[in-house]
Amino acid sequence: MPDLDTGHLFLTTLAPIKPGAPVDDLQTSHVQLARIALAKLPTAHQSPATNDTKYNSPFARNQRNHLARMFVLEDVVYNGRNTQNPILARIEGNDQTKPQPVDRLNAPYLVFCADIDAITQDGDPLPTNLTAEAQQDVRKSYARKLWDTMEEELTEIYSNCYGFETVKTADQFADYLDRCHVETTMPFHDYYLELPKFHNLPFKTLLYGVLAPLVVGLLALVLWLIGVSDVPLLGWSTLATWIIAIALGLLLAYGAIRFALWNGEKPLPPGKYDDLPSVLKALYVQQKMSDLYVDNQGASDQDLYDAFGKFIEEHKPYDRKSMTQTPGVISSESPKNVTP
Amino acid sequence: MNVVTPSHPRNTWINRLLFMASRGLPENLLGLLGLSLIHFARWVILKPADWPNLGQGKEELQNDYVLFCSNFNGTWDQYIDAFSDGIPSGLDLFWYSAIKYPKSIPITPFKNYITFNQIDTDYYYNATPGSAQRDIKTSLAIYDQVLKLVDLHKHSSPEEFAAAFRKAAYNMQIGLGDPGFGPVASLATEAADENRKDYVERSQERFQGLRSLRKEQKNA
Numbered sequence: 001m002p003d004l005d006t007g008h009l010f011l012t013t014l015a016p017i018k019p020g021a022p023v024d025d026l027q028t029s030h031v032q033l034a035r036i037a038l039a040k041l042p043t044a045h046q047s048p049a050t051n052d053t054k055y056n057s058p059f060a061r062n063q064r065n066h067l068a069r070m071f072v073l074e075d076v077v078y079n080g081r082n083t084q085n086p087i088l089a090r091i092e093g094n095d096q097t098k099p100q101p102v103d104r105l106n107a108p109y110l111v112f113c114a115d116i117d118a119i120t121q122d123g124d125p126l127p128t129n130l131t132a133e134a135q136q137d138v139r140k141s142y143a144r145k146l147w148d149t150m151e152e153e154l155t156e157i158y159s160n161c162y163g164f165e166t167v168k169t170a171d172q173f174a175d176y177l178d179r180c181h182v183e184t185t186m187p188f189h190d191y192y193l194e195l196p197k198f199h200n201l202p203f204k205t206l207l208y209g210v211l212a213p214l215v216v217g218l219l220a221l222v223l224w225l226i227g228v229s230d231v232p233l234l235g236w237s238t239l240a241t242w243i244i245a246i247a248l249g250l251l252l253a254y255g256a257i258r259f260a261l262w263n264g265e266k267p268l269p270p271g272k273y274d275d276l277p278s279v280l281k282a283l284y285v286q287q288k289m290s291d292l293y294v295d296n297q298g299a300s301d302q303d304l305y306d307a308f309g310k311f312i313e314e315h316k317p318y319d320r321k322s323m324t325q326t327p328g329v330i331s332s333e334s335p336k337n338v339t340p
Numbered sequence: 341m342n343v344v345t346p347s348h349p350r351n352t353w354i355n356r357l358l359f360m361a362s363r364g365l366p367e368n369l370l371g372l373l374g375l376s377l378i379h380f381a382r383w384v385i386l387k388p389a390d391w392p393n394l395g396q397g398k399e400e401l402q403n404d405y406v407l408f409c410s411n412f413n414g415t416w417d418q419y420i421d422a423f424s425d426g427i428p429s430g431l432d433l434f435w436y437s438a439i440k441y442p443k444s445i446p447i448t449p450f451k452n453y454i455t456f457n458q459i460d461t462d463y464y465y466n467a468t469p470g471s472a473q474r475d476i477k478t479s480l481a482i483y484d485q486v487l488k489l490v491d492l493h494k495h496s497s498p499e500e501f502a503a504a505f506r507k508a509a510y511n512m513q514i515g516l517g518d519p520g521f522g523p524v525a526s527l528a529t530e531a532a533d534e535n536r537k538d539y540v541e542r543s544q545e546r547f548q549g550l551r552s553l554r555k556e557q558k559n560a
Contacts (some may be wrong), residue, residue, distance in 0.1 A: 065467065069463065186434075222398065245522045261357060289486055308489065330519055
């Protein structure tokens with residue numbers, strides 16, 4: 001389950017959007033209504049234009065998601081007809097002037113992707129590994145958190161989607177979002193101070209392990225084809241040898257592929273301060289530390305010691321719940337951007 | 341950025357293998373790590389059976405699709421340039437199964453391909469919008485040093501502490517500073533933010549009213 005990596009869940013969900021328009025607003029399609037609902041969601045206080053607005057993003061009402069995005073996928077992309085070698089096309093009788101079939105989706109999809117701390121209780125440490133069931137618990141816990149903090153916004157967006165009609169509670173939304181879940185294949189994240197211990201793949205061992213019986217099998221095949229019935233020195237039947245060796249090589253190749261997939265799916269461990277509360281606290285401390293540094297240029301040892309004592313008292317470096325930057329703001333400069 | 345690329349079904353298993361092998365052969369990941377501008381990214385291989393069916397019907401598609409989403413700092417051009425210049429072969433492996441993928445060099449057809457296969461984001465949230473990926477890593481490094489100083493402060497003399505502080509400050513000074521707005525990457529986004537303000541406020545006020553009502557009903 002590569003959804004989980006570095007202690008985070010790479011949540012990917014696709015919710016099909018209903019066709020047509022609702023009966024009470026026949027002029028506006030569900031796709032357009034979903035887009036309007038998304039356009040009316042406040043973003044983070046992230047730019048000069050949004051910095052002083054009254055409302056921050058509803059996603060800033062929790063401390064689990066680092067990043068989130070929603071978009072409407074109206075249809076899949078068509079990159080033009082598949083070309084073919086003209087000789088092969090002529091032999092196969094493929095008339096390249098005839099249109100090829102083009103993929104079309106049954107419905108537009110609302111895609112929701114979030115990069116979240118893989119926890120079920122706020123303040124929990126990030127996990128190194130989780131079972132499939134535990135990952136589902138994380139997904140559902142996050143969905144419930146969203147429902148508890150932004151039910152109205154979610155309703156406005158998702159009421160344009162299939163299957164949302166019966167969603168009235170946090171648990172129902174968690175079940176609904178889980179039905180929309182698709183597995184992330186390849187996650188990537190990097191807040192590492194030191195590179196993690198990777199799950200190294202013994203590539204050369206696997207390669208030589210697969211090649212050895214295949215080479216033996218091919219040599220035996222060549223001998224058999226030129227009429228040699230026994231392998232020199234060993235005396236084995238060349239027919240049996242090439243069949244068994246090539247079958248063994250193919251079997252090992254299959255095993256090596258399965259092993260590489262299994263090995264790659266193993267999650268990497270979280271970085272030292274990889275959860276969102278730690279990241280926010282680190283950003284806060286960085287800014288306050290800059291002030292301390294500037295204010296104490298040339299200070300005596302005792303003054304520096306005392307100033308740092310005050311710094312600890314005021315900014316509580318170990319406490320990640322208070323004196324920290326709130327989510328979705330540019331900096332801790334303004335007191336309104338600090339959780340006291 | 342969101343990119344949805346049609347992919348040959350006969351090749352997507354190879355693409356999955358390439359992804360998983362790269363996670364076990366970290367020298368291939370180091371290029372991606374070395375770009376130092378991506379916070380989180382993901383590739384999602386969608387086979388026809390993977391599309392959730394909530395009543396719209398099972399998707400009957402001849403192709404598999406790969407969804408790529410990346411959270412990066414900087415502009416679109418900077419990002420694509422960094423990919424193409426920094427890890428061209430890694431990039432070609434990650435899009436191995438993509439139909440009509442032109443390879444990452446030369447860059448013009450590559451940029452055209454991304455543009456054509458890209459889906460605009462309708463809503464985006466970033467919990468740390470003032471900080472690029474490097475800023476976050478620097479702040480984490482400073483936080484690490486500060487916590488060590490906090491521990492030292494408990495049981496050291498002012499002289500010992502001051503010496504350690506100055507040493508730590510020397511190490512962390514490159515990252516000391518204040519986060520701020522990034523350069524305006526898109527005037528259209530800036531204008532949209534301005535123009536949406538009233539709508540955003542009105543809808544949030546309506547939601548707040550609904551929330552209060554819900555709370556009252558719960559308490560009653």
